[in-house]
Amino acid sequence: HDSFAYLNGELCIEGLSVDEIADKVPTPFYCYSASTIRNAYTLLSDRLRPTGASICFAVKANSNISVLRLLSELESGMDIVSGGELERALAAGVPPSKIVFSGVGKTRAEITRALGVGIHQINVESRAELDVIRDVARIMNCRAPIVFRVNPDVDAQTHAKISTGKKGDKFGIAIEEIRELYAKAAESPELDLQGLAVHIGSQLLNLSPYRTAYVRLASLVKKLRSDGLPVRRLDLGGGLGIRYDFGVGPNVSEYAGIIQDTVTSLGCELTVEPGRWLVGPAGMLVTEVLYLKETGDTVTAIVDAAMNDLMRPSLYGAIHPVLPLQSSDDRAQCAYQIVGPVCETSDVFGSYGDLPPLHSGTRVAFGCAGAYGASMASSYNSRDLIAEVLVDGGRFRVIRRRQTIDDLLPLEKPTPWSTINSC
Numbered sequence: 304h305d306s307f308a309y310l311n312g313e314l315c316i317e318g319l320s321v322d323e324i325a326d327k328v329p330t331p332f333y334c335y336s337a338s339t340i341r342n343a344y345t346l347l348s349d350r351l352r353p354t355g356a357s358i359c360f361a362v363k364a365n366s367n368i369s370v371l372r373l374l375s376e377l378e379s380g381m382d383i384v385s386g387g388e389l390e391r392a393l394a395a396g397v398p399p400s401k402i403v404f405s406g407v408g409k410t411r412a413e414i415t416r417a418l419g420v421g422i423h424q425i426n427v428e429s430r431a432e433l434d435v436i437r438d439v440a441r442i443m444n445c446r447a448p449i450v451f452r453v454n455p456d457v458d459a460q461t462h463a464k465i466s467t468g469k470k471g472d473k474f475g476i477a478i479e480e481i482r483e484l485y486a487k488a489a490e491s492p493e494l495d496l497q498g499l500a501v502h503i504g505s506q507l508l509n510l511s512p513y514r515t516a517y518v519r520l521a522s523l524v525k526k527l528r529s530d531g532l533p534v535r536r537l538d539l540g541g542g543l544g545i546r547y548d549f550g551v552g553p554n555v556s557e558y559a560g561i562i563q564d565t566v567t568s569l570g571c572e573l574t575v576e577p578g579r580w581l582v583g584p585a586g587m588l589v590t591e592v593l594y595l596k597e598t599g600d601t602v603t604a605i606v607d608a609a610m611n612d613l614m615r616p617s618l619y620g621a622i623h624p625v626l627p628l629q630s631s632d633d634r635a636q637c638a639y640q641i642v643g644p645v646c647e648t649s650d651v652f653g654s655y656g657d658l659p660p661l662h663s664g665t666r667v668a669f670g671c672a673g674a675y676g677a678s679m680a681s682s683y684n685s686r687d688l689i690a691e692v693l694v695d696g697g698r699f700r701v702i703r704r705r706q707t708i709d710d711l712l713p714l715e716k717p718t719p720w721s722t723i724n725s726c
């Protein structure tokens with residue numbers, strides 16, 4: 304990624320020294336490169352053009368409003384999974400006609416709001432949810448644009464915690480149940496039945512599960528059409544993986560080829576929902592070494608970022624690369640275990656063998672942290688949610704200020720006691 308480079312020995316994002324940004328914005332903070340996001344979006348949309356598929360960014364990967372606005376300005380739609388994500392997309396100026404709503408547990412209030420703003424599509428994940436959508440549409444006197452999310456029973460060959468398309472996973476409706484359900488839904492005046500969706504999992508590095516899933520989807524479309532049912536749209540899900548070691552990830556031309564081979568000829572309106580691939584490589588988590596200590600045979604560096612800021616290592620065993628902010632010529636090749644201050648044994652970023660000597664006050668960055676970093680952060684241990692910074696065109700700005708305890712304490716002012724009158 305040419306937006307990240309060592310210039311005169313300093314790690315720079317789009318030509319700006321990360322260390323100098325950290326002189327102005329206290330660590331830890333997330334830092335994103337706008338041009339890296341734009342380049343990724345442009346590359347993917349170029350490769351997808353022959354397939355006719357359009358992109359709905361999976362907001363959960365990075366839900367900062369400035370990031371959403373940046374993608375929206377490139378004509379991206381949005382894939383949301385909650386009322387909160389809907390409000391973020393709307394705040395970023397995304398037209399509701401470009402928003403699709405996924406997720407297994409949409410509440411009546413969320414469905415009402417989505418239909419109220421004129422959402423493009425709701426991806427239905429169960430019969431019970433379908434009943435609620437129908438009911439809400441009837442009360443609102445509108446037609447709900449829906450697709451059914453199919454569980455195609457495909458092994459995405461990814462981490463067990465982020466695989467979603469196997470039989471028994473909580474996602475989607477079993478493929479063998481769709482035909483009957485689709486026919487029934489087609490008769491409801493409250494439902495504007497548009498088609499089908501699949502999403503088989505996240506962080507796919509091997510593309511062949513997509514082919515399997517899309518082939519199953521295409522054969523289902525043919526069956527539905529032979530039943531005389533219309534299928535106009537297919538939502539092909541997200542999941543394109545990235546390499547966390549800066550290696551070469553999945554080839555998006557090959558991904559587009561799979562779409563072309565399997566579903567393009569059906570003549571449906573196609574969408575994909577990538578999250579990680581668009582924003583993951585564009586972000587880093589900048590942190591500072593607080594202390595060094597010897598733990599057994601290893602030297603442990605305790606940094607000011609922790610598992611609550613970046614959950615992926617402790618939750619999935621993910622390893623994010625460490626980037627020293629200064630390149631050292633005499634690559635001293637020191638080994639460190641890097642950990643955060645949170646009181647959990649799993650608050651470990653990893654063990655790294657090839658770092659320059661670290662000292663108290665040395666800053667480092669964890670790379671590939673633009674996706675599922677800030678958006679998954681919590682304030683565990685009463686640590687403030689950290690700032691997010693965007694670099695664009697030789698400038699930077701804070702796009703989310705760091706939370707302070709004064710933001711949080713007022714939420715915990717108790718209400719007056721209430722009683723329940725029992726008989």
Ligand code: LLP
Nearest residue numbers: 361405502505506541542576577578579675
């Ligand atoms: N569409 C749906 C319906 C999804 O559930 C997801 C992700 C996506 C699209 C986007 O997937 P992506 O292109 O980003 O792989 N927290 C985990 C990832 C969880 C993904 C959940 N669903 C991680 O940090 O690896």
